[in-house]
Amino acid sequence: MLVFFLVGVSINVQAQDGFVMHGKRSKKIHFKLSNNLIVVPVEVNGVELSFLLDTGVNKSIIFNFLNLKDSLQIKESEKIFLRGLGEGVQVEALRSQGNVVRIGETVNLNQELFIVYDTNLSFAPRLGVPVHGIIGYDFFKNFIVEINYSRSFLRVYNPNLFSPKICRTCKVLDLTFYKNKPYLKAQVTISGKKIPVNLLIDSGGSDALWLFKEDRLGIVPSNIFFEDFLGYGLNGSVYGKRSKVDAFTIAGFQFKNTNVSFPDSLSISNARQYKNRNGSLAGNILKRFNMFVDYSNGKLILKKNKYFNEEFRYNRAGxxxxxxxxxxxxxxxxxxxxxxxxxxxxxxxxxxxxxxxxxxxxxxxxxxxxxxxxxxxxxxxxxxxxxxxxxxxxxxxxxxxxxxxxxxxxxxxxxxxxxxxxxxxxxxxxxxxxx
Missing domain, CATH: 2.30.42.10 (PDZ domain)
Structure with a gap:
């Protein structure tokens, strides 16, 4: 499918202590890979739910809350407004603290959640699987997380007990962070010109690559493109141009004739607040690697997997x-x-x-x-x-x-x-x- 989850929420609040995993070196968590997106089982205040694991968000959100209100026993707090991708208005939400959240054998006894009441804001119908919320930075920040796309599991490592294996075919990249979101350096080749780009790592998007149009840098669609629906974000539908780039290169790994989307400027006004960002690296490329994500040391380790050579295709029905x-x-x-x-x-x-x-x-x-x-x-x-x-x-x-x-x-x-x-x-x- 196309990109279905494009929130990109940015809220500056003080970080909580976060998730812990006592007395264990590592623990495996199985997930569902749906349209290049990772859906993990999450328990919130004793209720079993499913969340999207998204490196592109810095806060944890629950959607369609009215259907879960009685069982979750959420402590309501202050009202706020969330702004993400899409052309709609800001979304009203409540910030709630003191929630107990478990993912596998990791637990956070004081998880902050942002509660969205709008019943129309639900991403499960677009994915075809239950999705009750989204989590990103809160989960990644205290662990080294192995994401094995080819076998659909996470392995969460205690960073104090982690000893990496020697991997001669792996590549290590440096991560930088802006508002607790991870970015990496890569390169795109457009009309024969090699262009360095700074990209958000966005496991919550199912496209391959998003680029923000920038004429002076040569980041523009090729002569062959078409207008299309790109996905559905927190603030509504996102539209733009679909095209191809000659090549996309990351840490020495190269993909030729790669899918790329250029979202309309109105849909990404919130994302463009970070001036050094050129776009997003999303699930249709990320899934071609098994990886270790290490937020605390700012490192990403990549090893290509069975999906690496899959052809990049678009929806040919429309x-x-x-x-x-x-x-x-x-x-x-x-x-x-x-x-x-x-x-x-x-x-x-x-x-x-x-x-x-x-x-x-x-x-x-x-x-x-x-x-x-x-x-x-x-x-x-x-x-x-x-x-x-x-x-x-x-x-x-x-x-x-x-x-x-x-x-x-x-x-x-x-x-x-x-x-x-x-x-x-x-x-x-x-x-x-x-x-």
């Missing part, structure tokens, strides 16, 4: 979906025990069929790229996908459906959609903007 509730599905069941079957050619037809009624997830079209294959074929916003290429959408995950939109050019997509209670069949072929 539509974005979200899981918007459920729909009632009535399915005919063949009653083989009744004996009431007749033969018609090679098929058995039930004379007294039974019906099973169930609830299936409803996947709704929420973004549609102008001029895309899906739009030209007749898809409109609000359409609900019932089937894709003959398979019931209700039997598939959101990730499995959207993955088909990233297939090879020329691949045919056959959709059965529901529009205002009527079914329509839509056919189109995937198209690349760069082939």
């Amino acid at each position: 539509l974005e979906l979200e899981q918007n509730g459920v729909m009632l599905v009535v399915e005919e069941q063949l009653n083989l025990r009744s004996g009431q079957l007749i033969k018609f050619g090679n098929q058995n037809i039930a004379t007294n069929p039974e019906y099973e009624i169930g609830l299936k997830p409803a996947f709704e079209v929420v973004e549609l790229r102008k001029g895309s294959p899906a739009e030209r074929a007749g898809v409109i916003l609000g359409d609900v996908i019932l089937e894709i290429n003959g398979k019931s959408a209700g039997e598939l995950s959101l990730q499995r459906i959207v993955k088909q939109f990233y297939g090879k050019s020329g691949k045919q997509i056959k959709l059965l959609i529901d529009r205002a209670g009527k079914q329509h069949e839509i056919l189109f072929k995937l198209e690349s903007m760069f082939d």
